[in-house]
Amino acid sequence: MKRGFVPFELERMMSVWENVVEYNLSESGVHPMSVRELMDDPAEMEELFSTELNYPQTNGSFELRERIAALYSGTKPEDVLVTTGCAQANFCAVHTILQPGDELVLMLPNYMQIWGIAHNFGFALKTFSLKEELGWAADLDELNDAVSEKTKLIAICNPNNPTGHILSEDEMDAITAAADRVGAWLLADEIYTGAERVREEITPSFWGRYDKVLAMGSLSKAYGLPGLRLGWVVGPADVIDAIWARQDYVTISASMLANKIAAYALLPEVRTRILARTRGYIRKGYQIFERWWEEHGEIFNLIPPQAAAIAFLRYHLEINSTELAERLVHEKSVLVMPGDHFGLDRYLRISFGLPESYLKEGLERIYHLIASTS
DSSP states (O other): OOOOOOOOHOOOOHHHHHHHTEEEEOSSSOOOOOOOHHOHHHHHHHHHTOOOOOEEEEEEEEHHHHHHHTTTTTGGGGEEEEEEEHHHHHHHHHHOOOOOOOOEEEEOOTHHHHHHHEEEEEEEOOOOEEEEEGGTTOEEEEEHOOOTTTTEEEEEEEEOOOOOOOOOHHHEEEEEHHHHTOEEEEEEETOOOOOBOOOOOOOOTTTTTSSTTTEEEESSSTTOOOGOOOEEEEHHHHHHHHHHHHTTTTTOOOOOOHHHHHHHTSSSSHHHHHHHHHHHHHHHHHHHHHHHHHTTTTTTTTTOOSSSEEEEEOOOOOOOHHHHHHHHIIIIIIHHHHHHHGGGEEEEEEOOOOOOOHHHHHHHHHHHHHHHHH
């Protein structure tokens, strides 16, 4: 019997409501930049206005791929494929590495795109967990039990969405060793790199730790540029070429303007400015969020996120997370993401990388509903 299509519930819920509600606390990146805020050089703006709206190089302009490659030690532009968002990078990479029936091991909780791809395209899915009782660290025994000789791909997210956990060196070594033990590919979603809350050090990449790594990146989260829809995958040049061949069937390329603006954003001095802005939003926003949830500690429990502009907040109420999120939309005009959409009920993913007054009002509306429910 043919199984029905599994929709991407998180993205559909966000698409339906994020531009309708008064307070959108569902995004996992910081408050987005405007073009004017990003490109503060009049000469650069004039060059952008003079750009012909032609097709770019379909794997990404050389200038952009060169700047992405500079972020990864020992990488050349031919090791980089520019994609229409990291979602496309994930989709095309998974379809390059796996055939129907192949075994995939996925970290949970996680952004559930690859989970849905596995169900819809006939991959054999196994999982391992980040555990709240371990401070959202990985259960490495569970990982090693899940990875078998049949495993072709291990997919992880670091820093993690939705928990904000940053894998330790020991965790990274263990995950790499598990892949190496069976010769599996390691797909590392690293789009929150640069959005660290508790340290200045940039989260290290899995790239270079093992010869079968695909490192995924994006300008959506740590850079506050989600509207560019600009992502990438870094990997061995022959595999990058094979992923590019799949992209030829999807969107052909990211847009010319996205390539131009992204190349500007990744200039070293501009990137430094952008990431400082991002960390400012995250660190100030978390202080507001922390005061709010601690005031209501009888209802909530939180392992503080180490990175990203999101908190994965556990609540002590007898109500399903999707039902609670839907009530917040309809009764308070606030959008947050239910834990159901990450594989764990009784949690909400709430964004705090937002302007102060907007964040405070959104949080108070959440509490007003929860107080009336408890």
